[in-house]
Amino acid sequence: MSRPALVLFDLDDVLVGYDHARRLATLAERTGTTPKVAHRALFTAGVEKAADQGVLDIPGTLAALARELGAPVTLDDWIAARADAMSARPEVLALARATAEVAEVAILTNNGLLLRDHLEQMHPPLFPLFRDRIYCSAQFGRSKPDPAIYRDCLAALGVAPADALFIDDKVANANGARAAGLKAHHYTGSSSLRSALATHRLLEPSA
Structure with missing residues (x-):
């Protein structure tokens, strides 16, 4: 099996743990509201969705x-709430670092x-490994699992779909990547991720 030139990782619940309730609690505390009000503002009212789709820029x-x-709501409030929702996954980050020895x-x-x-600012352990290598749905105006977002992202990276491996905790997103021509792995834990990376020869030392 040929080694992929690029491994594209999902963020939440792959590279980092994500705690929705903790994010709402921190945002509520910093803005003098309640988690229920924070949930309604972010999700029921559609602010998060509009931001994810690129309809809203940062000030918006x-x-x-x-x-x-x-x-x-200040920028620091938003960053603090999102940061509190994220937890380190050292074993996954170690695999990403090992992968970076032989691929992008x-x-x-x-x-x-x-x-x-x-x-x-939100999660320093991901850096400098992923510096200048963070892509989001907002910049493409489309979201996973739309096959077009994977092609758009790879075009920005200068990598052909056949030369990329995508990793996501959602089956639908992994399937969307496959539909776009990428190899894909449905993340269920660090052990299965290690096996998948090894299968693709991404944990072998470079020649």
Whole structure:
């Protein structure tokens, strides 16, 4: 089996753990609201979806969220809430670092520009490994599992679909990557990820 030139990782629940309730609790605490109000503002009112789709830029996202919350929201508030929701996965990051010895690595996530531009502040352990290699749905105006987003991302990276491996915790997203011509692995844990990377010869030392 030929070795992929690029491994494209999902972010939440692959490279990092993601705790939805913790994010809402932190946002509520920092804005003087409640987790219920924070959930309604972010998700029921569609602010997060609009940001993920690229409809809202960074100032627009913060302004829309403040309107829905009925309270001021700073960039630091948003970063703190998102950061608190993310937890380290050292075993997965170690596999990503080993992979980077023999192939390119990058991130493709269904997220807005706020996360893409401030991820280093939110989760420093991912850096410098993924610096300048973070791609999000907002910049492409489409989301996983639309096959077009994988092709758009690979075009930005200068890699052909057949030369890329995509890793995601959602079956639908892995299937979308396959439909776009990529190899794909449905992430269920670090052990199965290690096996998949080994199968693709990504944990072998370079010649």
